[in-house]
Amino acid sequence: MALRGCLRAGRALLRAAGPPARGVCAAARPPAFGFLFDVDGVLVRGSQPVPAARRAFQRLADGSGRLRVPVVFLTNAGNCLRSDKAQELSRALEMQPPPTTGFPTIEGVILFGEPVRWETSLQLIIDVLLSNGNPGAEPQAVPYPHLPILACNMDLLWMAEAKMPRFGHGTFLLCLEDIYKKVTGRELKYEALIGKPSTVTYRYAEYLIKQQAEKQGWKAPIRHLYAVGDNPMSDVYGANLYNNYLKSAQQNQVRAGGKRNPQAASPQTEDYLELRKDCNSSVESCYSILVCTGVYRHDNGVPSKTEQCTTEAVFHGHRDFCFDPSLVEASYIVQDVNDAVQLAFKKENWS
Template sequence: MKLFSQYHGKRMIVSGQGPLVENAQILGFKNVVTVDELRMAFPVLDMVDLQRRPKTTPLPRNDFPAIEGVLLLGEPVRWETSLQLIMDVLLSNGNPGTGLATAPYPHLPVLASNMDLLWMAEAKMPRFGHGTFLLCLETIYRKVTGKELRYKGLMGKPSILTYQYAEELIRQQAERRGWAAPIQKLYAVGDNPMSDVYGANLFNQYLQMAKHERAEKLGASGLLKQRSSATQSCASILKTTPRPCGFLQQRGIDRIAPAMKTEEKQSRDGRC
C-alpha cells in the first residue's frame, strides 16, 4: 500500500479489524475515517441490527467532508454494516448523507489487500477470508449497478505486485551481503493453494513473459517495472502443515494453474 502514494493524502474510508487508523497511517494514509465513525455520523445508514437502529430520526448533516476513496485492509466483524456503508460511499460518490439519481462510474478508487478467499484454522472446514468479503462487495455492486467493481490496487497474495516487491527486497539483501552472482530462481513456500501457490505461479508466468516482451509493456499496467532483473523463474512449494486441508484437495484446488509447473511437498500418506 505504500506504493500508492497518490492516494495517501485523500480522505479514505478504511475497513477491517484492529487499530485501523494506526495501521493506515503506518502505510502512509494521512486522512482516514473508519466504518464505525461513518456510522456514528450517519446513524440511519446502518439498519440491519434492530438494536442499533436510531430511536429518533437525526438531523441531516452537511458538515461531513466527502470521502475520496475506499481502503480495505481485512475482513471486518460486522460484514452487513461494512458492506452497506461502503456501497453507500461508492453509490453517492463519497457523500453518503445524500443521494444521487444515478451511480457514478467510474466509481471512487478502491484499494484492497489480503485477498485469500479461504484459509485453514483449527476447524475441519476452511474459514472465510478477506477475499470472500471482497467477493460479496463485488457481487452486490454488480447486482445493484450492472457494472463491475474496479480496483485501483490489489495487494497481497496472489497479486503479482506482492511478489515483485518480495523480489526487490531479496535483490537488495543480496547486494548488502555482497553477493556477486545474481539470483536467478526464487522459491515461494506457502500452505494455501489458492493464494500462495497460485500467486507464485502467476509471478512465474509474468517472469516468462518478461523474457520475451521485457518489462516496459507490463510496467504500463501498473506493475512495478523491473530494473534489469536477473530472475528467470519462481517455483511454488506447497508445504506440509498439521492443519487439515483435505477439503481443498478433494475439490482439486491444489491443482491451480495446471499449465504451470508446481512443486509440492506432501507427507507420505498424501495428506497436507
C-alpha cells in the same frame, strides 16, 4: 496508485539478519536463492506456531541465530499493524524481532482485510459508493464509474486453529461485489487488486530479497525464489504467475539482444517501472512449494501433482483472475515448511 497499494498492502515483512556467519558454507558461497514465506497455515495457525516452522528456521539460521539466506514473509493478512505482526512471528518462531519496511501513504477507498461486523461494513461501503463519497447526503443518481477501490487481499479462505478453513477477505469482496451489482445492476470495478496472487506483490518481494542480500554483503546474484504457501489459489497461483512473468521477461530479453524490455512481459508495466527504474532482474525462477498444514490438506501422505490438480477443480480465486489449471499446480508438494526448506537446500546444494 496500484504500486502504492502494493507497498502498503503486500505486507512483505523484511527479516533482517546480522552479518553472515564465518562458517565455511556462508563464507565460501553466498546464497543465490531466497525464501518467500506465507504465514497463516505455513508458519502459524491462529496464535499457535506450526511445529515444523521452528525446525525450519533452525535450519535457516547459523549458530548465532542469524539467517544464512534472505527471507521475506509474504502474507495477505491485513488485520493488524506491521509491527504487531512482526512481534507475533518473532514469538512464534523464537527468533529476534524482524523489523518492518516503511510504506507511503495511500489515498482512496482501500479494503485491507475482512471486518468483524460484515453487515455494517458492507452497508457503509455501499453508502459511500452510491453517494460518491458523501453518505450524509441523499444521492440524486447513482454515480458510475464509482469511486476508485483498492483491494489488498483476495484470499477466499485461510487457516487458523479451527479444523476447517475460515472465510477470508476474498469472501467479503464476493459479498460486496454481489450486493453492489444487485443494487445498481452494474459491475463493481477495482482500481487495483493487490497482494497474492498479484504479480506486482512478488516483484516487490523480490526487491526486498535482493535488498536484504546486499545489506548482508552477499555478492552472489539471487537466481531462484522459493515461495512456500498453503493455499493453491493464492500462494501457488501467485508464485506460478510470477514465474511466467520471469520467463516471459527472459525471452523478451533474448529477442531484444540482451537488453530487457519489461513492457512486453507484464500488463502492470508502469508499476514495475515505478518500483525499480532499471527493471533488471537476476532472478530466473520462482518455484511454488505447497505445504499440507493449512488450507490445502491431504490425510494420506503427500499427494502427487496429478492428485492436486484433480482436487483443485473448483476455482476459489477472485473473479478478475482467470482460471488456468496449470497455475494452481505447485512445483513441489511437501508435508510442512521444514520439508520445504530441506527441499530448497537440496536443490541449491546448500548445507
